[in-house]
Amino acid sequence: MLVVALDTSTDMLACAVAAWTPGRDGARADVELLASRDHLCRRRANVELVGTVQTALEDAGKHVSDVDAFLVGRGPGSFTGVRIGISTAKGLARGANVALQGVSTLDACAWTAWRAGVRGLVGVAGDAMRGEVYPALYAVEDEGPRRLFERERVVKAAAAVEEWADRADRGELQLTGDGLVRYGRLFEEAGLMARALPRELWWPSGEGLLLAAADTGIGGGVEAGDPALVLPIYTRLSDAEENERKRLGLAQSATSEVTGVADELAGRHLQLRPMGSADVEAAAALDDACFADANHAPWSAQLFLSELSDDVAAPRSWWVAHDNGQIVGLAGGMVVDTDVQILDVAVAPERRREGIARKLLSHVSYDAQMLGCTSASLEVEAGNEGAIALYEALGFERCGLRRGYYGPGADACVMVAQLPLVLPVDAASPEPTAAAARTWPLSASARTPEERERIAARELVLAIESSCDETAVAVIDVDGALLANQVSTQIDFHARFGGVVPEIASRKHVEVMVGVVDAALEEAAASLGLADPIAPSELACVGVTQGPGLVGALVVGVAFAKGFAFAAQKPLVAVNHLEGHLFANKLTTPDLEPPFIFTLVSGGHTMLVHVRAWGDYEVLGETLDDAVGEAFDKVAKALGLGYPGGPIISRLAETGDPKAIDFPRALNSRGDYRFSLSGLKTAVTLYIENEAKAGRALHLPDLAASFEAAVFDVQYKKAKNALRETGAKEYCIGGGVAANPHLRRMMIEKLSRQGIRVTVPPTNACTDNAAMIAVVARERYLRGEFAELDIDADPNMTL
Known part of the structure; x- marks a missing residue:
């Protein structure tokens, strides 16, 4: 050998x-x-x-x-x-x-x-x-x-x-x-x-x-x-995961030695956080749904709000569990001397038996321990055997009975436990799993001469995207037909932290890259009616995102692509991620040609571009601070709605009044194509704080719709002015925020009335994906614009 x-x-x-x-x-x-x-x-x-x-x-x-x-x-x-x-x-x-x-x-x-x-x-x-x-x-x-x-x-x-x-x-x-x-x-x-x-x-x-x-x-x-x-x-784990593991009092991760990440900390569908004033309406609705048939009255929004007040006599700890902004569980307790009295535990009926109550109570008990508590106590309806069994599993013991506590004939069982609570392994928690064994090297494909000719004629381009937290691979042919588009998302691993943790992103890219490439090669073969996956030697070239993005994430994709291209003896094409968002529009409008105006709105970038010719880009203006997607995430975090914030705020805005709250529109004067969103973000934060101080519950749909309107009004006005100034008759948009239905609808309706043809990419090609990288790689392949094998990741690459 x-x-x-x-x-x-x-x-x-x-x-x-x-x-x-x-x-x-x-x-x-x-x-x-x-x-x-x-x-x-x-x-x-x-x-x-x-x-x-x-x-x-x-x-x-x-x-x-x-x-x-x-x-x-x-x-x-x-x-x-x-x-x-x-x-x-x-x-x-x-x-x-x-x-x-x-x-x-x-x-x-x-x-x-x-x-x-x-x-x-x-x-x-x-x-x-x-x-x-x-x-x-x-x-x-x-x-x-x-x-x-x-x-x-x-x-x-x-x-x-x-x-x-x-x-x-x-x-x-x-x-x-x-x-x-x-x-x-x-x-x-x-x-x-x-x-x-x-x-x-x-x-x-x-x-x-x-x-x-x-x-x-x-x-x-x-x-x-x-x-x-x-x-x-x-x-060791990444610093973010290690700190979270210690905060929750978890044992050393069973998976970290293998994957470098704590799988048990992942879970987009079970994000837990302290209750905030924005949650009280939803919390009351959940409590009402859970205890509608109970012998005691559910908590009202005003009662929850009073629990969060700074004026409460005894310390409180309230936590909620949510799924993409929807409250699915809550628990709270009050500290009395060295005992935390559990005041309420509620989990949506359809989400029970997922370990949500246990995890909520673990957070409440942890807070209580930090406040000097050594025990926990609660009352539960004597006939609620399911709840009693749950509490017993956590270490609570029955210590008494309060006759008629919930009304005539409705007794309460009093239970106490020593802290910390017993936290059995959640059956729903992911267990470390090894990748499926397979015979390696892979068997050579049994191609017929006709199949080999057909593959060669398609001149397949494989593209890799790893600039942030999505590991994506796509295959496109010389005519622009998309044959494969695979994405491995990491949202579950970043949601707990309210944003992307670069070290986690990089580790996950290393872990899944080969599997995503394999899936793309298999999908491309199926698209061509072939039984065996496309072999690397059957590709025409390999494209990869060189930048911009997170350097640790980019490094993985660039290093893999260079090794893959060299070993397969295929040319390498380096792609600008920002240009990928621009070219994503050709997936829906293949005849799109410059000149036109392009708006990029993503989690990391906000810019307005005059596309004079392919490769000839004049950046008219960029954000001075937060990108649009970043602002959505920060506002969602301030509201306790989870990550990513864009889809959650968009869903809430559907039923809200965009004129309910007059948020500021920064740099909105004609001829100024710069963007600034930090002031808007601050205005939203102050509004939330002022409403809480006034004891008023937030109307989240109105807030979301008003915030969206403040962001999108500026986007529209600057695009309209740029089109008028340059004389361009075409407009397109790209980036993760371009998937927002309200932004897409507004741009199409308003600009179309002015005689502008508006192109929007497919919604699944707005967030980071390899299909858009493949479109750019194909163009460069056809022009013979190949990269050397000594290129490096460029996290600060500009358009």
């Missing part, structure tokens, strides 16, 4: 090519090094990696088509470096349809030391930055290094120094690892640097990767070679 090893987890770009002979009966494989291109490469790994692989193969007298397997360092190491290496390796293996295996970068460091003749006790201190290291101890014997730890971990550098300095055999400890570059002084002060290995051995090598894999056995099983299953070695 010909194996290529690569790693970018550290500042060393490790790359080697070897002839690999599997060992027999469990013996270590034989590795014959054919070429090595290891070199220090700080912050240029994504620029140099594919080129380095190509050069190493040339040094070995080989071609990428000769490769039988790829091997990648999985870290731990630099977050960005690890995902560049793994994403590139996934692209290489998927594009070439060969096996991919991953090994620990720390193990590779130990094997690098072994190869240099080092024997004895060796400590590898990998640089984790932020004052931390990845410490790993090995007994390096003649047969090779042996781990003295169970799994990789991260600790403060000072803690690692103290741990190793306290060892009885510290005098025998030899140090290596790139953490010595940054934290060497700490190790020196503890007297540990005297036996540090030569500096050139502090980084992993390509040969070290190969030796580590030879010891564990590359290609040892069916699953071992599937690139979809190779993920970074994670030592």
Whole structure:
């Protein structure tokens, strides 16, 4: 076998090519090094990696088509470096349809030391930055290094120094690892640097990767070679998830070691947050629906509002659960001395048995503990066996009966529990699941000559989009027919935080990229009436979003696409994400031609553009602060409506009066094409606060409709003025907010009356998707505008 090893987890770009002979009966494989291109490469790994692989193969007298397997360092190491290496390796293996295996970068460091003749006790201190290291101890014997730890971990550098300095055999400890570059002084002060290995051995090598894999056995099983299953070695969750896990008092995530994210924190359909004044009407309606047949009166909106007042005598804790802005559950309690008295628990009948009540009560009890409570108490109707069973499962015990508490003949069962409450695992919570096993490499397609000719004639373009929180892949043919459009959304993972968490987004892209590509290749084949998926070698080119966007997210798509294109031996096309939103309009209006005016309204961008010709764009004005989509999300967050805010506010606005509240329209003078939404956002926030202080419940539909009107009036006026000034007779719109039905309807109706042809993209092509990227990639492919394999992600790319 010909194996290529690569790693970018550290500042060393490790790359080697070897002839690999599997060992027999469990013996270590034989590795014959054919070429090595290891070199220090700080912050240029994504620029140099594919080129380095190509050069190493040339040094070995080989071609990428000769490769039988790829091997990648999985870290731990630099977050960005690890995902560049793994994403590139996934692209290489998927594009070439060969096996991919991953090994620990720390193990590779130990094997690098072994190869240099080092024997004895060796400590590898990998640089984790932020004052931390990845410490790993090995007994390096003649047969090779042996781990003295169970799994990789991260600790403060000072803690690692103290741990190793306290060892009885510290005098025998030899140090290596790139953490010595940054934290060497700490190790020196503890007297540990005297036996540090030569500096050139502090980084992993390509040969070290190969030796580590030879010891564990590359290609040892069916699953071992599937690139979809190779993920970074994670030592912790993202900061956002880690803080949320601690706040909720949850145990360590069962999935974080594999995926790097806490699946149990996901759940768009069960967002929990403190109750706000905007919730009181919905809370009262829910309580009425839940207790209409009960012996006691449900809570009124005014009663809920009084509970949220700053004037209440005793501290309160009220929480709601909601699904896209609709209240589906609530719970609240009052602190009396060291006891929290549960005042109300209600869950929508259709949402029961999902663990909602348990999770709401866990939040209330957590707040109570923070206020010094040690117990919880409540009353429940004596005949409500379902509720009593729930409370007993949480640790409540029956301690008394209050006769006629809810009226004549309606007794109350008094229950008490010690805090913290017992929180059994929710049956509805996601369990960690492994990707489905499949035979890898995939079997070659049994194409007939006619099928091969038909595929070649279609000149298929595959496009990848990963600029934010959607992993998307599409396939389009040379005539513009969309054959596949796959999107893997991450909303569940970001909703809890009210917006996109960049680190979570990047980790999810790494996890799902291969699967989304596979799904797109299968869908494209089905569209063409083929039984077997499209093979990478059957594509005409590969397109990818280069920017703008979140750098960690973009890096994954760009690295994968470059590896995929190189291995499949297809040209690469780099696409501007903003131009993708513009070209999405050609999906509905193929004959759209400049000149025209284009409005981009998305979560990250708001701009008005004069499209003078394809590729010739004059940006007339941009936002000075918040983008339109960002403003929708922030207002929804202020109202406690959840994330993403656009669809929720749009739904509420359907029944609202857009003239009910006179919100400001900023920069609305003629000739000024700039946008500003921070003032509007502040005005909405102040309105909410003032209504709460006055003790008035918010009318959410009116507020939503008035907010939308303030945003869209400005969009319309600026578009109308730009059309008049430029003389353009066509107008189009793009971006996630372009899916808003009120904005689409207003622009079509008002501008059409002025003789302007208005084009809007399909609603499913407004939010981030790869179909729009494929349209741009196709245009560039036809013009022969190809990118080099040394391109990098450009998070600040402009139109």
